[in-house]
Amino acid sequence: DAMVIQNPRYQVTQFGKPVTLSCSQTLNHNVMYWYQQKSSQAPKLLFHYYDKDFNNEADTPDNFQSRRPNTSFCFLDIRSPGLGDAAMYLCATSRGGGGANVLTFGAGSRLTVL
Amino acid sequence: DQQVKQNSPSLSVQEGRISILNCDYTNSMFDYFLWYKKYPAEGPTFLISISSIKDKNEDGRFTVFLNKSAKHLSLHIVPSQPGDSAVYFCAASGEAQKLVFGQGTRLTINP
Numbered sequence: 433d434a435m436v437i438q439n440p441r442y443q444v445t446q447f448g449k450p451v452t453l454s455c456s457q458t459l460n461h462n463v464m465y466w467y468q469q470k471s472s473q474a475p476k477l478l479f480h481y482y483d484k485d486f487n488n489e490a491d492t493p494d495n496f497q498s499r500r501p502n503t504s505f506c507f508l509d510i511r512s513p514g515l516g517d518a519a520m521y522l523c524a525t526s527r528g529g530g531g532a533n534v535l536t537f538g539a540g541s542r543l544t545v546l
Numbered sequence: 547d548q549q550v551k552q553n554s555p556s557l558s559v560q561e562g563r564i565s566i567l568n569c570d571y572t573n574s575m576f577d578y579f580l581w582y583k584k585y586p587a588e589g590p591t592f593l594i595s596i597s598s599i600k601d602k603n604e605d606g607r608f609t610v611f612l613n614k615s616a617k618h619l620s621l622h623i624v625p626s627q628p629g630d631s632a633v634y635f636c637a638a639s640g641e642a643q644k645l646v647f648g649q650g651t652r653l654t655i656n657p
Contacts, residue, residue, distance in 0.1 A: 475635070534595065535592070
């Protein structure tokens, strides 16, 4: 089945210790997204790639970086996690172009910061 | 400034009755609206969408209504089933491939 896979599902890190979350897709979609979702809040877009073009949201902290080495993979790097960065991180993909822009999500990576 | 709002954090409905989930938005430039469903420990899954040029879209038990003048949309589920218990997110599509989400409404279907 074509899908979006996120690893790890659960990540525990210490305050200030860098973390990398990964996302892979077999859908061959052009666009890949990273959302941050805190408890009972709306998923918040951090950034997205349209092919190799990187699009950062204006309010995404510099502490968050992303890499997309090829069509299938995208990484979220958190350089110095703070307690406020504890959240569910959702990766999603879409074909892009016109229309309803339906996103397909992975199951998420839950980050705990001690 | 939240562009998409779901003002009801939770909703409880009896099995077999109609569930109505509401969503308000502020940006008149949104061109599509989508509903997603999320079970615990899973990512959101796409349910149904509607173009801003339509006022209704139906898919089986799910119907989405759009009132552009009120900047309001709703998702109707009828009849409601126990498997419909989940968190429902409203989302709006606008510029540059971005999807803006509401906070979600937790729907519980009681037997």
